[in-house]
Amino acid sequence: MALNAGTKLGPYEIQSLIGAGGMGEVYRAHDSRLQRTVAIKVLPASYSADRDRLQRFAQEARAxxxxxxxxxxxxxxxxxxxxxxxxxxxxxxxxxxxxxxxRGRLSIRKGIDYSLQVARGLAAAHDKGIVHRDL
Incomplete structure (x- = not known):
């Protein structure tokens, strides 16, 4: 479902498409309540057809x-x-x-730094029982 600039999702106004993939589209949007720019990932409508999948989505988002x-x-x-x-x-x-x-290979130091950042984020999620399935 491609959304045009100006489309409203509750208090959020779509500004532009950031990217798209198998898990839906990601948009830049404006939050009119808090006056800030946010990202909105819109999932395929097929999620709504599967009650269990929709419940897992909401549960994972809350976690x-x-x-x-x-x-x-x-x-x-x-x-x-x-x-x-x-x-x-x-x-x-x-x-x-x-x-x-x-642009080319990362230096060893940069590669280690980026890997540590990813590992720390994943460890924090795992500590709360959240498993990232799409790296």
């Missing part, structure tokens, strides 16, 4: 929202737009690791 760690995005909200569930999170801006690697 992730309880995490407070510098290597984990903050979750702000969840909702539904025309049958498609969505999750609202902190907007992380900058270069992706994939884009960085396109």
């Amino acid at each position: 992730a929202a309880a995490l407070n760690h510098p290597n984990i995005l903050s979750i702000f909200d969840i909702g539904d737009h025309q049958g498609s569930p969505y999750v609202v999170s902190e907007l992380l801006e900058g270069e992706t690791l994939r884009d960085c690697l396109k």
Whole structure:
């Protein structure tokens, strides 16, 4: 479900598409209540057709929202737009690791630093019983 700039999802106004993949689309949006820019991941409508999957999504979002760690995005909200569930999170801006690697190899020091950041975030999630299945 592609959303156009200006589309409203509750208090959130879509500004632009950030990216898309098998798990849905991610948009930059404006939160009119708190006057901040957020990211919204809109999941495929097929999630709504599977009650168990939808319950797991909501449960995992609540669990992730309880995490407070510098290597984990903050979750702000969840909702539904025309049958498609969505999750609202902190907007992380900058270069992706994939884009960085396109320019060439990382130094050993940078590779270790990035790996430690990922490991620390995963460890914090695992400590709360959350398993990331899509790295």
